[in-house]
Amino acid sequence: MENSHHYDIHLELKPAEQRLAVEGKLTFAAAASVQSVIFYLHSQLEVGDISGELVSGYGFQEMAAPGVFFPMARMLRVTFTRPLAPGEQTEIRFRYGGAITQWPTWSANVVSPGWIEMGLYLPWFPLLDKEFGSFTYDLSVDCDPAYQVRSSGAPAYDGKTWRFSWDRPTNDIVVIASPDLKTVTVEAPGCRVDVHYVSLQEATAHQIGEDLLWLLARFSEWYGGPPLPVVSLVQPGRASGGGYSRLGLVVMGGLVDQAYMEKRKQYARYLAHEAAHFWFSSAPTATWEDWLNESFSEYSALLALREKYGSDVFEEFMAIKREKALGAAPIWGFDRSGASPDLPMGEVEAILYHKGVVLLHTLSERVGPMKFMQVCREMVAQKTQTTAGFLALVASYADQCGAEWMEEALKAR
Ligand SMILES: [Zn+2]
Structure with missing residues (x-):
């Protein structure tokens, strides 16, 4: 309910x-x-x-x-x-x-x-x-x-x-x-991004807003769902503590002008991952089902990068993922806590951000990207929380064969 x-x-x-x-x-x-x-x-x-x-x-x-x-x-x-x-x-x-x-x-x-x-x-x-x-x-x-x-x-x-x-x-x-906060707003029909910042140049803040707006438009187009009225991005005025995301709010720690302009693709991947969570965050985060949140968001980020920067960039990121996914433990039922000696946090990350992404990409190639996207849209619409639910969608919107392959791949090392 x-x-x-x-x-x-x-x-x-x-x-x-x-x-x-x-x-x-x-x-x-x-x-x-x-x-x-x-x-x-x-x-x-x-x-x-x-x-x-x-x-x-x-x-x-x-x-x-x-x-x-x-x-x-x-x-x-x-x-x-x-x-x-x-x-x-x-x-x-x-x-x-x-x-x-x-x-x-x-x-x-x-x-x-x-x-x-x-x-x-x-x-x-x-x-x-x-x-x-x-x-x-x-x-x-x-x-x-x-x-x-x-x-x-x-x-x-x-x-x-x-x-x-x-x-x-x-x-x-x-x-x-804060007394030092400034804001730039970037808008497109049905979509608005506010960038709140303390020490960026206005041009950088504007660029970040444009980049995020572009990502939100892609994900809306791909995955549907009700649009967020406003998405806020914050450059915090504190030295430590890093970043985090909430629905409609991304806080990016360590953000400075030069780094953003020099590392556009890396920042695009980060921003895209956080933005994709506005669509993929229904699964419980404390269990292995969290791979549905993280791997779908990360794969979405790479798909957005492919759209923006081309296939070569996509393949570069994918090659790194394949390498880091090598030998990773099975996704099915893995210990998400990071406290297990058999599965320390580094390996948990390899599963969530690399192996899951590689498997989703392989599935998409097997069933075809159109059908894969249809499965994604249904996951978003139905707020799918479990891998069983996801596999059922693969079976009905892609094909039974793809669902069986995916289940085996999730259980394999
Ligand atoms: Zn995430």
Whole structure:
């Protein structure tokens, strides 16, 4: 069942003091019968109140395992007076605040006077445990007028309050604020890219916007699906922490003018991979089924490169993938954790970004690119989450023989 949790959040930001205050509510839509809900919230934030017609109480809990993705979070359990029935909705209202001054040195989320970037790595909002599914949001932010504020989607500012409305189910609410932010917008019919940057030349920011817009147009054409109203690309104003992507938002760490202009193809591959995730992200990321997200996104990136730079460039990238895929473990049922001594993270990456891509390309050549694309379109339309589902689509939209070959290839070393 498609969940439709929705946050309405008002955030007051005081960057100089690294302080925030939040008032808001989550309209929680129960997918199954549920008596309590798990959230994550940054451990330095103090809860003033959590309430709701059906809320009987709340409490912080020890984390069973230290969170890898959000080590600074506390687990918050909100309990209902009675179990919610499947399909039932109820409001959970919350008020809390505090100063966020602690994060790991490698964090991509920071709260410093010159650059604020907070999302699920530094959960500033009560982040719903992913077992409950994705959510949409309306966000308003009050901040020092010297600051520019951004989130996913187009910003609206009335001279006092910034407003954002994101109506495509996602798994994060990223807020960025800085006195140094600039934005260029690049548009085509039905598609818009905002590039938010701190130290790029305007011409580079514009070029990145054009490049991303071109990729989005290709993927829309190939895979269909509802268009994203606005896609944002951010050059962060922090020295470390790298990049990440959310639906409609790409944060590119380490982005500088010269490198972008000199390494257009490498950046195009990176951008294309992240953009392709807007179409391929339905499979669970913690299991081996994650290859459906990663290999399809990476293969899509190479197909886009072929379109833009020609077959020679495509074959160069493909040759590297074939080499790195050599001897990689079977994809079928592999241990995604990267913690297994039999399958360290390097080999997990060889499976996700190389072997899976080689197999998809071989499948496409076997059944023909037209039929392969049809399978991709169906995967996107049906939000296919499992390899079994993917193979069923290959059998019905390409051919049975291709499906059998693919299953064997996925099981082979
Ligand atoms: Zn990826």
